[in-house]
Amino acid sequence: MTFLSYLISGISLGSVYAIIALGYTMVYGIAKMLNFAHGDVIMVGAYVCYLVFNNWGLPWWVSLIISMIVCTVLGIIIERLAYKPLRAASSLAVLITAIGVSYFLQNAALLLWTSSPKSFPTKFFDIGGEKGFTIFDGQLQISYTALVTILCCIVIMVALTLFTEKTKLGKAMRAVSENKEASQLMGINVNKTISITFAIGSGLAAIAGVLLCSAYPILQPTTGSMPGIKAFTAAVFGGIGSIPGAFLGGILLGILEIFAKAYISTQLSDAIVFAVLIVMLLVKPTGLLGKKIMEKV
Numbered sequence: 001m002t003f004l005s006y007l008i009s010g011i012s013l014g015s016v017y018a019i020i021a022l023g024y025t026m027v028y029g030i031a032k033m034l035n036f037a038h039g040d041v042i043m044v045g046a047y048v049c050y051l052v053f054n055n056w057g058l059p060w061w062v063s064l065i066i067s068m069i070v071c072t073v074l075g076i077i078i079e080r081l082a083y084k085p086l087r088a089a090s091s092l093a094v095l096i097t098a099i100g101v102s103y104f105l106q107n108a109a110l111l112l113w114t115s116s117p118k119s120f121p122t123k124f125f126d127i128g129g130e131k132g133f134t135i136f137d138g139q140l141q142i143s144y145t146a147l148v149t150i151l152c153c154i155v156i157m158v159a160l161t162l163f164t165e166k167t168k169l170g171k172a173m174r175a176v177s178e179n180k181e182a183s184q185l186m187g188i189n190v191n192k193t194i195s196i197t198f199a200i201g202s203g204l205a206a207i208a209g210v211l212l213c214s215a216y217p218i219l220q221p222t223t224g225s226m227p228g229i230k231a232f233t234a235a236v237f238g239g240i241g242s243i244p245g246a247f248l249g250g251i252l253l254g255i256l257e258i259f260a261k262a263y264i265s266t267q268l269s270d271a272i273v274f275a276v277l278i279v280m281l282l283v284k285p286t287g288l289l290g291k292k293i294m295e296k297v
Contacts (some may be wrong), residue, residue, distance in 0.1 A: 006142055006262050012114050012146035012215065014254020015153035019208040020208065020231030021238070021246035022160060023201030029241035030177045031194045033083055034091075036098040038205055039099055039228015040105035042077075045071040045206030046213045046223060047113055048227055051071040060121075075202025102225075109221035117220045120213035149211045153245040156204065164243065173197060177241070226270075230257075231275045239287030 028036045046136055048180060049067040052058055061139075082101050086094050099257050106200075122145070134141045164170035175183040176193045184190050230253060238249025252272060260269040280287065 006258050008140075008142055008146055010255030010258035011251060012149045012254070013243075013258060014063065014214070014251035015149045016208055016212045016227065016250075017231045017234045017253050018153050018205055018247045019211070020227060021235040021250045022243060023204045023208075024232050024235040025161070025238075025240050025243060025246040026173075026197050026201050028235070031083070031195045032091075032099060033094050034232070035056050035078075035083075035198070035201070036084075036095070036228070036232070037078060037101035037105060039224035039226075039231070040102050040109075040202065041071050041074060041202050041205040041224070042209035042228060043076060043109060043221060043224035044105060044209075045221075046120065046219050047118075047211035048052065049206070049210045050118055050213070050219055053121060064207070064228055067210060068203045071206035071209075072203040074198045075198040075205075075245055076195055078202075079198040081256065083198075084191065084194075106221050106225070113221065115221060117218050120217040121218045122214055122217045132229055133236050145211075145214045149215065152207065152211065153247070153250075156207070157243060160200075169193070169196065230270075230273065233274065237277055237280055239289040242287070242289045244288035245287055250290025 020038065022036050023037045024035065027033055027038070045067045047065045048070045049060075052063040052066050053060060056063075065094075078101055082097050083094065086097060164174060172183070172188045172193050175186070175188055176190055180190050183193075208227075208231075209224065213223065231250065234249035234253040236249070237253060238245030238247065240246075256276060257269050257273050260272040266270065
């Protein structure tokens with residue numbers, strides 16, 4: 001039962017990584033930009049939810065919706081001010097700008113909310129005062145937070161897949177991903193499409209922030225940094241640009257991290273995670289579900 005307990009914890013943590021990775025993979029797949037400030041948008045979403053829930057006394061789902069709205073607007077502002085002027089710039093310029101935005105958000109959070117850790121409320125998903133339920137005659141306990149996190153990840157992955165494949169806007173995103181210039185000639189508003197992509201990714205970041213802090217309830221300005229990096233690792237591991245790849249990479253990364261902590265070393269777990277990424281890039285550079293792109297020269 002201990003193995004199953006670790007497995008469920010790994011899938012739950014991996015689900016958070018997968019939700020964050022979906023934001024990374026959408027932005028990269030469509031705008032060909034690595035938004036390293038994405039992890040800090042997670043932190044902002046968690047802070048907004050915390051403040052609304054604690055200070056205004058609103059229900060958790062209202063706090064989550066407000067957090068999603070704030071992060072969605074923040075994502076659009078970041079895209080317009082920081083990334084839109086760099087459409088034709090080199091990837092290095094975009095990368096440096098993303099790091100700058102990340103540090104800006106962290107320091108803004110320090111000024112607004114100080115560096116002292118906040119205790120995030122963990123009772124969001126309690127049902128009838130209970131934190132979870134047991135199976136196998138009480139030998140295995142599953143928390144409602146873990147269950148909700150896993151279900152949210154599955155629903156979001158399916159919804160995004162259907163959105164990109166079935167809707168007009170989703171098809172426009174796929175077209176922009178293939179060729180921006182040709183899409184513009186076909187009447188697609190490329191700037192609007194990229195802005196909407198950032199908005200969706202930032203809204204998902206708010207959900208991920210709340211789920212992450214519900215499971216690990218310490219909230220501070222650097223909360224999103226390491227999960228953001230690990231989620232980017234998950235996106236690369238699964239095949240960046242692929243929605244199912246981000247989902248698969250996140251789940252596998254979460255399981256790997258939890259088992260590494262349980263059976264090897266808590267100090268070495270992060271090193272093991274990144275070592276696996278290096279091995280994956282050496283063996284299969286495109287990731288598990290990534291596709292090779294042929295370039296004409």
